[in-house]
Amino acid sequence: MKSLALILLLFSLQIAVSQETDTIPRKKINAMRITEAPKIDGVLDEAVWKDVPIATNFVERMPNNGAPAPDSLRTEVKILYDDLGIYFGAVMKDPEIDKITKELTERDDLGNDDFFFILLNGYNDHQQSFEFVVTAAGVQWDSKITNDNEDSSWNAVWYSDIRINETNWTVEIFIPYSQLRFPEKDVQLWGLNMEREFRRERKRFSWNHVDNSKGAFLIYDGELHNIKNINAPFRLSFQPYVSSYVTSFDGKTEVNFNGGMDLKYGITDAFTLDMILIPDFGQTKFDERVLNLTAFEVQYDEQRAFFTEGTELFSKGDLFYSRRVGSAPTGDVDLSIHEEIVENPATVDLINAMKISGRTNGGLGIGIFNGITERTYAQVKDSISQEKRSVLVEPLTNYNVLVLDQRFGGNSSISFVNTNTTREGDFRDANASGLYADITNKKNTMRYWGRTEGSWVMTNHTQFGIEGGAGLSKISGSHRMSGEVNFRTKDYNIDDLGYTGRTNYINYYGYYGFRYLKPKGGLNNLYLNFNLNFTRRLEPDLYNEFNFNFNSSFTTRKFIYFGGGFETTPFGVNDIYEPREEDRFVKVPGYYDGWAWFETDYRKKFAMGLTYDWYVYSEGWRDEKRIDFYPRYRFSDKWKLFLTTNIILNNEDRGYVNNLDGDIIFGQRDRNTIKNAIESQYIFNNVMALNLSFRHYYSDVSYEKFFTLDTDGDLILNPDYHENHNTTYNNWNIDVRFSWWFAPGSQLTLLYRNAIESYQEEAVHDFNRNFDNLFNEPQLHSLSLRISYFLDYNRAKSWFGKKKNIPNTAQASVYADKRKYRMKL
Template identity: 45%
Template sequence: MKFLPILFVSLVCLCSNAQIEKKQVTALKTSVKPIIDGNLDDECWQHAATAQNFVMFKPKNGTPERLDKKTTVKLLYDDEAIYFAAYLYDNTTDKIPLQYENRDQIGNVDYFAVLLNPNNDGQNDSGFFVMSTGAQADCKIDKKREDFSWNAVWYSAVKITPSGWQVEIKIPYSALRFSEEVDVWGINFIRRIHYLNEQYSWNYINRSKGFMTQYAGELTGISGINAPLRLSFSPYATVSNTWFEGKSSFDKSVGLDVKYGLSESFTLDATLIPDFSQTAFDNLELNLGPFEQRYEEQRAFFTEGTELFKKGNIFYSRRIGNAPVERHLVKEKLEDNEIITHNPDKVDMINAIKISGRTKKGLGIGFFNAITARTTASVRDTLKNTSRKIVTEPLANYNVLVLDQQFNKNSSVGIINTNVTRSGHFRDANVTALTYNISDKKDHYNIKGNLKISNVFDDGKYKKGYSGFIELSKIYGNFQFEVNHWRNNSKYEVKDLGFQRRNNTANYTAEFSYKIFEPNRTFNKYKISLDNKLKYLNNPNEYMGNEIELDGFFMLPSRFAFGGSIETNIGIQYDWFEPRVAGRYFKHSGILNTNAWVSSDYRKKFAYYAGATYGSRYGKNENYMAFNFEPRFRFSNRFYLIYEIFYARLKNEKGYVHNTEDKEHIFFGNRRITTLSNAIISKYNFNIKSALSLSFRHYWSPVKYSSNFFELTKDGNLIPSTYSNSHDENYNVWNLDLSYSWEFAPGSQFIIFYRNAITNKDNFSNLNYTKNLKHLFKQPISNNLSIKFIYYLDYNKLKTWL
């Protein structure tokens, strides 16, 4: 191997936890539960422990709280839950923003948050947010990420008074994972005063180094808990009807989600006969390049509590229930006179489970398993009028196992394995990754990386590949940097259960940045960064190109922000992937791209974002221009609308169109690509529990080729060719989702969902926008209406009903 995979070993001995001054609060056990109504007049609060003296961490760092904006928090506990009462003083209550949003949506509001870390490991917080409207949000927080896809069942209430606003919270132990042997919990409180653009914390947070999770205070006194069984059920039922091409199809399904606390620290999540019919649509785009497009996971089961499974970046959950692995081979298996009558583009999932948690000594364990159903395509012989099935995806099992050891409250090492086993002769795969992320005792420097090995078993052949990454960075102070190296070989493949765009490459990257943590007279904050990258083919060791980018972000005290970037390549660039044939490359000159954007204050009723880009290739008549505009209208605290328009034009781009069967002749075309996208996102909130939501997007991208085509020579140049096939494309995606959701009880929902969708690709690239729309609406339109009912049942409450 041509790189050092595990340089971190020499640094382990340097790592010990930085000594950060921590506040302490001792919780008292109560025999009388407070009523969660926001009034804070329960007798038990009079004897509760108190946390106060908050300090600012945004925009300034360490400034004491304002005298007229003090925050006082009281806390209690019993055998069922932890309770909090917060007094959020504010002598200008008319300025407290009250934009209604549903769960996990933080809009134009003030909020109070409790950050809990029962294992006190400095790396894994659970956040519970209560908005000034009374809405809730919850998330998992690690070093650099807040994951609001995690959901727990807990209780809160707010009340606005002449002297400010009050919050009352109950967090059941069933919402937490903890060891009864840990005497000291990590805890912090956060308050946002939105109209002042200020955020405060109880325990000081130094934004110039480390991460928020390392700055927790200490909660003591919680002991002798007779914690209840952590077991809940969420049965659901869905009925739907789809209309397409004059036909109507009715469907119904029932299923069950289960959460079970295997121990004080580990939880099992299971879904049986899952239903994802109401999942948000993907923002599909035209793809003429050699690489797969990546879309974010939208299914709740695969986004909630999955932070452990993201270690090593080899698990891409969209692979489960995606297109059948041999769907594209059906045409090749047709016999004479046969046609395809049905070829499903998705695989049904039968069930899935995940087990995750972390021991008191910091060992995180994650186990995931999913089973997908056998999928077949239907073909028919038009002469004999007979039909047969072709298996495109057999019964398959997807498995992930993670071990991640954290230490010193700022470091970790881990191993993750993914495995895909398909029945019969179909392709199987196994990938293992070793990961490390280590900071020094002062949180000044960090080294992280991974080493991955992939094994693929396909058609009686075995293929083994590797990939490695290492990065050294300075993570404190105004000036920061990171340098890294990444390399993989030609046999490295993770696409069965991971995401991969390319292999057989090597990159060297260095990024330098300067940013401020304290506002000055001109700027609230700013960051300037310079990024440099060298790209090589791994085998043979061939130079591919380089990238240099200067980027800037600036925000004024008024919350008006602006920025931009300049990106270029120096010298000749060698693209080894655009030709789509191994061993061949396309040679071209570098580009110069410039970008600029502005963004207004989103606290105002009208706000906007606007950006523009222009780029050109050196010495060529190839250029790119784009602009986007996003006005935001908040008509009231209940109703808002966001409109997004994006326009781009790429002129005289040279790109791959075809190659001969023997791969000796590769043809390129000269094309003009236009893209126009219009989108609307709107919501009307009846209250914090129910809302009517609209998501609309029309994406249009026509591609027009000139009549002159080219052939790629062995030395990477283009010469004129007599090739003359048509490759014009006209690509349209139309999506409209309208839904009503009502959270009628904690963890329980009633949802009515309507979807209108069209996807069409043809060669009518000469149509203007109006004629294109008329043509689009002549295509088959899919209409779907579904109703879903989910009910949350806690085992401990269920016992009292029986």
């Protein structure tokens, strides 16, 4: 705790003395008001584009930071606005236009492409921007971006088109005000930056210079002036959907029809309500299931769009793990004699969910999430009387998250997060709260942070735990350093709405890094870093681990990537988690780990990467090898293929297997894990795509001998233990998906799925026999169709209004042009 107090003292002293401010030059550009909207076709030939101020003189951001863009790659951008939204027209010179890279991808995917993008900050606070990207293939990509998060799951509805000409390529963009956030003022002042990717030479040019040597990207935007007398539109949109599923499993076929709707409502100019009514998550990706032999549950990625889009505020503090909402039931089933469970649902159905999020003009971000799951029952049958009964395994449950995030000083914030889980009846409830400070000095050279969190779990008694930490780091220049301390008590538990993982430790961490800020010699960039970790158990005090780590990464002028590293635990490890019992630990010998990797130039049709990682333990009979191989081939700008192979070979590893009559049993085991994945995409055009995704995961474990864990952490050979713990696990799944964005914000998805899973209580090393066993298991076949349509209130209003009430001005022209644009797509 003395180290924590020291860091907090240094943090306070540095804040007091860091009062100087660097002057960051900001370019300025005026937008011009128009009364007749241009057609969004990528051709800037309308009269409205003439005699408009030009944003130009772009500056190289990467790799040669600060160099002026050559005249041969000159970029010019013009900006217009009207009562409906803002327009951008960009002209980008290219001396070899026939070589422009324009790989087709799905929406929200950047491939081997030239592209142009816009950052717009309606509050001009260096804290929050909307990002709009258009590739040279005409594909859109968008995100919400803050200084510590880029949320590319956010999808706006906007319009764009491109043209590739003889000496340049052009982009035309229209962004409705309904997709932006800005204050209610007569005269607007927005933050703006624009960038261009010149993919052939992997160069990035920005309008306002971005200093890569310090600070965050968003503090370097320029200024957009002269937008006057505009009003934020009434923001209300609906996303109704219909879906149908035909599912076959183990000889049974089911047909389901569903319908529902997502709703977005602009409460104010800054805050938005998102609500999902009658959820349908049937087309989410398969989880990458694995054979888990560790002391901790597997933390899977969130696949449901509602829980990934617009959640940048809810990621503060890592208290919210959205997979808890609708996860496995938490209750147990008490069986009487002769009873057995005949049905036990793996998940809980979500009734509905909503979130409110936004940020005030003063920089206060507010996020509110609420979700409700329904009662879930297991079915139990008496094997003699054949009578069945229902057992409540998850009651009606309400989940809440509250986030308050006050940003200030261009790059700093103080945040408060609270999560709450309330279950009906006598089931357990839980609450967790966290307070966070993240401060960057005004010169953008030093960062300081601190946090404290508390958890309360309420059953028949209250369990309270805390965690905390503090640190400081130098974030500028070639030489960078940081130090921090973190701790967590053994009663800390946020598993009702978060993910806990390790507890009962205090950790001290130090880092030193060196990097090239500009290309030197034959390298475009170089990164070196050295890391020290020292961890002790808190209660009772015990040495846990001392770890040294070195990493390196290099990029050549020809964009060959390579690197490697070294890691060691020279004093061994006292593992306090593997025994699965408080106050116990097992001694693990020290290891030496070395790795190397390289990747070829991904601009080429064929590219590949390879990683080799080898752990060698001080007990010479034990080691682990990891090999990753990932080639890819681009047949054309429309068709590409990705392969991935991951191999992990564990030799004579030792781990927990059982707790028998108070004795903790460990086993010595060999384990082989192989994962193969194939992904192929055929992109018809910028709104239509066909995807194939395949994954096969295989892991076998064979035990050689068993041990009893002694109280001093040693393993004592146990020749009398003979239970079988050998295992082979397979997980196989295939997705074939056709997607069509048939209108802005509207999508049709046709999906076929096949999945098989097998678990055997033996180690199967024979390849053919393993697959014979796998395909003897029941297979899931599923064919589904889902259609969703984006319906904007303002557009719908114009459809049903009387013709004479639609003015023959920009509004009528834009709506007419947008209809033409949709028909063209």
